[in-house]
Amino acid sequence: MSKRIYLASPHISDEGYEMQYIQEAFDTNWIAPLGKNVNEFENELAAKVGSKAAAALSSGTSAIHLALKAAGVEEGDIVFCQSLTFSATANPIIYQNAIPVFIDSDNKTWNMCPKALKEAFDKYPNVKAVLVVHLYGLSADIDKIVEICKKHNVPLIEDAAESLGTYYKGKHTGTFGDYGIFSFNGNKIITTSGGGMLVSDNEERIAKVRFWATQSRDQARHYQHSELGFNYRMSNVVAGIGRGQLKILNQRIEKKKYIFEFYKRELGQLEGVKFMPINEWNEPNYWLSCMILSGKVNPLDIMEALEKENIESRPIWKPMHMQPFFAKYDYIGGDVSEKLFENGVCLPSDTKMTDEDLTRVCEIIKGLWE
C-alpha cells in the first residue's frame, strides 16, 4: 500500500517550539487548567488577529456555546445560523435551549447569503443573535452581514474555526462581529490536539466568559455560586502547543496556498471543474482546497478513486437543514448550499504533502477524465 495522504493532519513545527513551552510548564509543575501558557496564548492570539481580548477554552464548540451565552441567548430565543457548516456550529444553540433558523449560502462566497439573511429578519424580527461561518478559510461577505445586524441591533458571532489567518479587506475574520471563535482541533490549520478560543473587543464580556468557563466561582473563601458554571477552560499544557503552533501559522498558510494553486494549475482546465471562489477582498488561509463538479465526473468518483490509492478526501459539509436532527427547524433561502454539498469535494490539503504527493493526487483525478 502506498503512503497514506491525509485531508489535513497535525503538523508540529520543525523548530520544536511547542515542546519548549510544554517543557516550561513541566519544569514549573504548572500542569493545571490555568497558567502562563494559557495567559500568553490568549494574549498572542488576540494580538495576531487584532482583537482586544481572548479566552482560551477546551474546544471551538465550547467557545460557540459561551459566545451565545455572552450574546444573551436563552431558552426559546431564535438564532440565525448558516446552514452550510459542521454541526458544531449549530449544536450549542440547542445546548442553550434556543431555536436555530438556518440560512442559505451564496455562490459568491459559499457562506451566509446576505439576501437570505435580510429575508430571515423580515420573518423573525425578534431574533436574538446571528451565527455566520467562514468555511474552508474563505470569508463571508462580512461587511454586508455586519450592516444588516447593526441595522437590527442584533449581536453577530463569527465561527472562524476554519479561518484563522484569513483576512477580509485587510482585517482578520473573527473580529468583525461582537464575538469570534477559533478551533485548534487536530485537523485545523494549527492545532493544540483540541481546544478553542473566543475573541472579542468587549473585555468585560471575555472576563465573564472566563468566569463561566471555570465553574462560575464567586469571589468568596468558600465555594459560592450564583450562576450556572462550566468546565470549559484550556489546560496549560495544551496552551503550550498552541503558542508554538501560532509561531508557524504563516508558514502553514503559505503551504496551504501553494497546495491550492498547484491543484488549480493542474486540474483547473478539466471540463466541469471549478475551484472555490476567491474574491478580490478576501485573503484566505486556504485551509482546504475544494472544487465543484458539473460534468461527467462527480464527487463520489473522485473520492472513491483517491480512497483506492489510500488518499483521504471528503464531501463539502452537508447543510444543517438537511440533517435529520435539525430538519424540524425553519430554513430560509434556495438550493445553493444543497448544490454545493451535492457537487463539491475537498481535496487532500495536508501541509506535509510533497510535490510528488500532489502530483500523485492530480494524476489519479485527471485519469477520471480520460
Ligand SMILES: *Cc1c(COP(=O)(O)O)cnc(C)c1O
Ligand atoms: C471544527 C469546527 C468547529 C468546532 O471546533 P471544535 O474545536 O472541534 O469543537 C466549529 N465550527 C466549524 C465550522 C468547524 O470546522
